[in-house]
Amino acid sequence: MDHKLIIFTDIGDTIIDEGSEVREVPYGVVLRADCIPGAKETMLALYEQGFTIAMVADGLTESFHNTMTQNGLEHIFAAKSISEENGVEKPDWVMFQKALERLGLTENDKGRIIMVGNNLKRDVLGARRFGIRSVLLSWSPRYDMVPSCEEETPDYVISRPEELPELVNRLDALLS
Numbered sequence: 001m002d003h004k005l006i007i008f009t010d011i012g013d014t015i016i017d018e019g020s021e022v023r024e025v026p027y028g029v030v031l032r033a034d035c036i037p038g039a040k041e042t043m044l045a046l047y048e049q050g051f052t053i054a055m056v057a058d059g060l061t062e063s064f065h066n067t068m069t070q071n072g073l074e075h076i077f078a079a080k081s082i083s084e085e086n087g088v089e090k091p092d093w094v095m096f097q098k099a100l101e102r103l104g105l106t107e108n109d110k111g112r113i114i115m116v117g118n119n120l121k122r123d124v125l126g127a128r129r130f131g132i133r134s135v136l137l138s139w140s141p142r143y144d145m146v147p148s149c150e151e152e153t154p155d156y157v158i159s160r161p162e163e164l165p166e167l168v169n170r171l172d173a174l175l176s
């Protein structure tokens with residue numbers, strides 16, 4: 001089945017548990033890390049369902065390569081937009097624009113894209129300014145989950161990765 005909904009996703013504290021990250025040196029490449037409970041199974045299920053998934057993440061390319069490969073998720077991404085390569089971080093619109101372009105999409109597709117992330121000031125604000133909807137995963141204990149302004153208010157909130165497929169399929173059905 002063809003799905004219309006496109007999923008942009010953050011990595012740190014959205015798929016990977018930042019608390020488990022092991023680095024060579026502080027702020028260096030992440031050598032290994034574990035997934036948030038349920039995140040791997042959720043992302044694999046969405047991929048196997050045929051959804052298009054793009055990584056939109058702040059960090060080092062090698063870190064994402066390491067952690068995604070170790071956790072068996074490297075193959076699920078149809079495109080990647082990584083801050084080290086872009087020279088800017090979220091909420092900068094370029095982070096989202098690169099993912100859009102690499103998927104071969106245009107401005108006209110923005111209505112069918114959701115950004116999934118844990119950070120109000122990066123993922124949610126960035127998505128809002130770019131003109132796409134956002135899903136806040138409020139699992140992480142490391143960041144503030146209370147919006148400080150209208151622009152940081154997510155369109156949807158989930159507390160665990162396992163809640164994502166139901167939301168994704170509901171939003172996808174509305175597009176058909």
Ligand SMILES: [Mg+2]
Pocket residue numbers: 010011012013014117118119
């Ligand atoms: Mg994050």
